[in-house]
Amino acid sequence: MSEAIYAVPDMTKKVKFNRGEIKERIVDIYVSADTLRDGETSTTREETADTAPNNGPGDQHSDSNVSKNSSAERDQLQTSYNNLTKERYQLQTSYNNLTKERYQLETKYNNLTKERYQLQTSYNNLTKERYQLQTSYNNLTKERDQLQTSYNNLTKERYQLQTSYNNLTKERYQLETKYNNLTKEKDQLQTRYNNLTNERCPEGWQKFESSWYFLSTETKTWKESREDCLERGADLVIINSDKEQEFLFNLNKRVWIGLTDSVNEKTWKWVDGTPLTTGYWYYPQPDNAGPTQNEDCVEIHNDQLPLNAWNDLSCDSQLNWICEKAFYHHHDNIL
Numbered sequence: 410m411s412e413a414i415y416a417v418p419d420m421t422k423k424v425k426f427n428r429g430e431i432k433e434r435i436v437d438i439y440v441s442a443d444t445l446r447d448g449e450t451s452t453t454r455e456e457t458a459d460t461a462p463n464n465g466p467g468d469q470h471s472d473s474n475v476s477k478n479s480s481a482e483r484d485q486l487q488t489s490y491n492n493l494t495k496e497r498y499q500l501q502t503s504y505n506n507l508t509k510e511r512y513q514l515e516t517k518y519n520n521l522t523k524e525r526y527q528l529q530t531s532y533n534n535l536t537k538e539r540y541q542l543q544t545s546y547n548n549l550t551k552e553r554d555q556l557q558t559s560y561n562n563l564t565k566e567r568y569q570l571q572t573s574y575n576n577l578t579k580e581r582y583q584l585e586t587k588y589n590n591l592t593k594e595k596d597q598l599q600t601r602y603n604n605l606t607n608e609r610c611p612e613g614w615q616k617f618e619s620s621w622y623f624l625s626t627e628t629k630t631w632k633e634s635r636e637d638c639l640e641r642g643a644d645l646v647i648i649n650s651d652k653e654q655e656f657l658f659n660l661n662k663r664v665w666i667g668l669t670d671s672v673n674e675k676t677w678k679w680v681d682g683t684p685l686t687t688g689y690w691y692y693p694q695p696d697n698a699g700p701t702q703n704e705d706c707v708e709i710h711n712d713q714l715p716l717n718a719w720n721d722l723s724c725d726s727q728l729n730w731i732c733e734k735a736f737y738h739h740h741d742n743i744l
């Protein structure tokens with residue numbers, strides 16, 4: 410590095426000095442200090458070469474002056490030399506400082522370059538990462554939109570399914586109700602069917618409309634007659650219609666029927682507990698008369714008219730009787 414200083418053009422110096430003719434000379438300082446130290450010889454030679462053409466015989470007297478001048482020149486050169494040496498030293502010092510500074514600046518520059526490279530790399534990585542994050546963000550946004558759409562569709566589907574489910578539940582309930590009603594109807598019809606077809610007509614019984622009837626061959630009191638009917642799984646007959654009344658009248662016997670006011674006088678009730686609504690009395694029955702003045706049971710008197718045939722009679726009288734076994738009760742409302 411130290412050689413570089415001599416190559417710097419600014420280091421060129423111009424030196425002035427007199428040599429009698431006040432000639433101006435230029436000496437380059439490129440030359441080394443050693444060369445300058447020998448300047449005396451060099452200068453002498455130059456001077457000799459320079460003045461040689463004018464060296465005539467008449468010029469001999471000026472030799473002492475030349476010597477004086479050479480001594481002054483030498484002093485000036487020495488002073489210049491010293492100054493130059495000092496300057497050189499200062500320049501060298503400046504140079505060293507500058508070199509040192511340059512080195513430090515170079516180091517800093519290198520560090521900064523290195524840092525800048527690292528920052529550039531970091532920046533590139535961050536840019537790349539940002540791009541990837543942006544891409545990820547875009548993909549996530551897209552996915553989120555798709556999920557939102559899916560969610561909306563599913564919600565809609567769920568609502569439709571819920572509605573369908575509710576309708577089906579309602580329908581199922583209605584079908585269940587229908588099924589139960591039909592099952593009930595089927596059971597009732599089955600029971601009726603069994604009663605009508607499977608049950609053999611028992612010995613001594615006859616069918617009319619929807620009932621079986623048993624006409625006794627013996628005669629008994631009203632109470633004994635009823636007990637006989639109960640033993641047969643039936644009861645004394647209950648008359649529900651004109652047709653039934655006519656049918657019973659046509660059996661042509663004096664018979665007990667299932668009607669009495671034994672609990673409350675003049676309050677007639679059938680054996681199943683229902684009150685009398687339509688009676689088929691003949692005039693002036695019921696009279697609660699007779700030998701006992703207490704007639705609480707009812708007979709069909711076959712000497713009367715079909716729809717005017719009832720008489721109240723002492724329950725202790727001995728008569729035939731009619732038991733009735735209904736396939737079903739009229740208030741069941743099946744037919």
Ligand SMILES: [Ca+2]
Binds near residue numbers: 620646647648649733
């Ligand atoms: Ca009846």
Ligand SMILES: [Ca+2]
Binds near residue numbers: 670675703705721
């Ligand atoms: Ca009575």
Ligand SMILES: [Ca+2]
Binds near residue numbers: 695696704
């Ligand atoms: Ca009577």
